[in-house]
Amino acid sequence: MSTSRNSPADGGTVVIGLGNPLMGDDGLGLAALATLRARGVDDDVGLVDGGTWGLALLPEIESAARVLLLDAIDTGSPAGTLHVLHRTDLPRYLKTRVSPHEVDLHDVLALAELRGTLPAETVAIGLQPGRVAVGCELSEPVQERLDDLVDAVLQQLAAWSLPAHA
Secondary structure, three states, X not given: OEEOOOOHHHOOEEEEEXXXXXXXXXXXXXXXXXXXXXXXXXXXXXXXXXXXXHHHHHHHHHOOOEEEEEEEOOOOOOOOOEEEEEHHHHHHHHOOOOOOHHHHHHHHHHHHHXXXXXXXXXXXXXXXXXXXXXXXXXXXXHHHHHHHHHHHHHHHHHHOOOOEOO
């Protein structure tokens, strides 16, 4: 697990990319995180490669004031559909599993909620996966919408009054 700033323990904003890049569209969160890094997100935003770290993400989430999760989000919609889920919508999204790391993510969010440390401003942004299978490439519909996902992340950061570079 790596971050592009010193520590999210300052109560700032953390963007966590999730997924397994060896499983096709499940690697979307990490691809989006790489695109954000390339676009030059402001230094006040922690960019964390959460991969499939599960419960190891708890300190990152608990120490932040705002959490933005990047992931493949399966709602049964057409591949590439953009989803923005706010804190109250997350339990419903987590009922549909794309890959095993979501079991751990559900546990992390539930534990943070139970401990009273889940930030009120917790948002998940992602795309409907088209293919979750062994392979390192994103499916065509997901690859085509990657920039739209990153734009949605930048809009959310702006809504939180955080400067970001486009």
